[in-house]
Structures are given as structure tokens and as C-alpha cells.
Amino acid sequence: MEQQFQQEHSGHSGNPQDPPKKQKNEAIEWLKAIVIAVALVLLIRWIFFAPFIVDGPSMQPNFHTGERIIVNKILYDVRQPEHGEVIVFHVPSEGRDFIKRVIGVPGDTVKVEGDTITVNGNVVDETYIKEAVDEKHNNNELYNTEANFPNEQFQDGKVPEGHVFVLGDNRSNSTDSRRIGFVPFEDIVGRADLVFWPLKDMKFVSH
Template structure:
């Protein structure tokens, strides 16, 4: 009986250690807060963030990342649009990188629906401080990223908060796990 208890304690200690290592060093859960990433991510969805990928390589355009925003005392989820050295220009529904319009397949259905109604998806909210048409062209500095929410007319992103330092990046969003009916790996 005594040996069995010792074995159970060892097994539980190892399991606890594995959970700690996985949770703090490899992956982290994240809850989407707000509509800024619709139609691809919804408010209150739960995702798994891969925390080690950017220890191996830098973020790439199109990847969805989670990063710290100390001024807001919380983390944001956004899509990487520009990497260091890229020149960014946002004009209506077209995002230009280094003078070339980029394809955004993750928003194509939303663009098509808005355009079918003779509207822009990336609506100008000129009555507010939202800078859809006023974001100046800029070159992404070293060790920084330019990020945007998929819900372009309702996203606090690099057009408002500026470039994101690489050292604030928590990791890449890799899996939606809740609600269960939305369970899927995230395409980047």
C-alpha cells in the first residue's frame, strides 16, 4: 500500500510539472475580447497560442498573433500585415505592401459581400478618430510589426496604437478550441 501511494504521488508530481512547463513555456490559452477580428474570430472564443514558434523564427505576414499592450493592461489579437522593412499603405479596402496590393483570402468573403452592396468593407469613420484613410504611409522599423484586425472598421490596431515591438509578442494563434462546434486549426 505504501509503495502504491508513493507511485501515485510521483505520477501526480510529474503530471503537475508537465502541465506547468506546457502552460508557461509552450502554449497559452487566450480569450478573444471584442469584435476586432470578425469574421474570422468571434468575441469570447477561446484559442491556443503557440508561445515558442517565435523563439525559432520571426512572425510572417498573414499570421494571427497575440501581443501585450501595456498601456491597455491586456493582450490583443491581430493579424501581421507588415514586417520590418515593409512600407505599408492602407487605402480603402486595399492594403499595399512595398507598393503592391496584397491578397487577403481570409477577408475575401467579407470584401465580396460589402462590394455587392456598393460599400467598402473598411468603412471610413471620419466622424471618429478612426484613421482608415488618414494612416500615413510608413516603413515598419526593425524589431517591430504592423498589425491590423480583420474587422477593419472596428479594430484598435497599428493604425491607432502604432507599430508593435517584437518583444511584446506572446505567440501565434494556432487553434480555436471553444466553443467546441468551432474547433479548428487556424490557417495562416
């Protein structure tokens, strides 16, 4: 009887898995899963998306200094930029990135005369700045008081292959294709898709 009790007692202490050890293993698995998930998020962001901080008034009234934007980096690997899209691109001469709106695509002939923009002879309906333009016109003022296009620096208004013509929404305070010329596709970072900061101003970008 004593021998049987010892065997049963010995078997009872060795069969169940040690609870602390089991909990430790589960914690390690959870930690691995979290690390992998974070790594995937960072990888996806690095490959597909990039953050951009608006700096300056050139895209007012639609974008403002300090706003944080998510830039879609892969869209233009699939297709070319289209009219009206807001893009972020490198400007080698400035050593930084700009945010502007696409007005002309390859093959287009662009003309900027005051507040009238034509592409291939057709007036562009710029609904995204209509209110600001109307406000100026109601006061008998021009919205665009700066450079026109073509100009002395850039005399050909036809957009070459592999390039886009861009303008800032704030025409009187923007360094854009009127001053830096056409933007090569290879300098484009991507399309601005989402304003995520400040939170109160979070919105998808209208194109």
C-alpha cells in the first residue's frame, strides 16, 4: 500500500505542465507575434507609404503648415499621375520635397495667364480654389499676382514625356513649375492621400 501511494504521489507531481512555464511560453509567443506585426507595419509603411509635413503657405487654402500627410508611394508604379492630383516630389535644386497639384501631364500644352489656366486650349475648372478666387475677384483683385506660363525662363508650354506640370493652390505664393519647370516622374515621391494630423483636421485628400 505504501509503495502504491508513493508511485501515485510521484506520478501526480510529474504529469501536469508547470503553470508558470506554460504562461512564460505563451508570453513569448505573444511577444513574437507583436514584434512581427510591428515589423510588418513598418515594412509596409516604408515600402508603400511615407509621412510628409506641410511647410509653407503654397497650398493654402487646402493645406496648412504643420499638417501631417500620408503619401501613397506605389500608386505611380501602377499608373501615371492624373490631372488635379496632389503630389509630393523631390526638388534637387532646393534639397527638399514639395507638395503641389498636377495641372498638366505628358503631351499637354499648359498656359497660365492671370487666373485663367488652359490645358490644350480648354479652361481648367479649379473647384478646389473657387471660393478663394471668387473672393479676390469680388474685390476686383487677381488671385494669381505672380508668374504666368510660359515665361522667359520656360518658353515651351508643352509637357514633355515623363514629366508633369504642377502648381501650388496659393498661386501668388508658390514655387512651382512656373519657376522650377516640369517635374520628372522619377522625382515624384507619391500622391498625398490622407491628412492625419492634427486629428481635428483628419481627412482624405480630394483630387
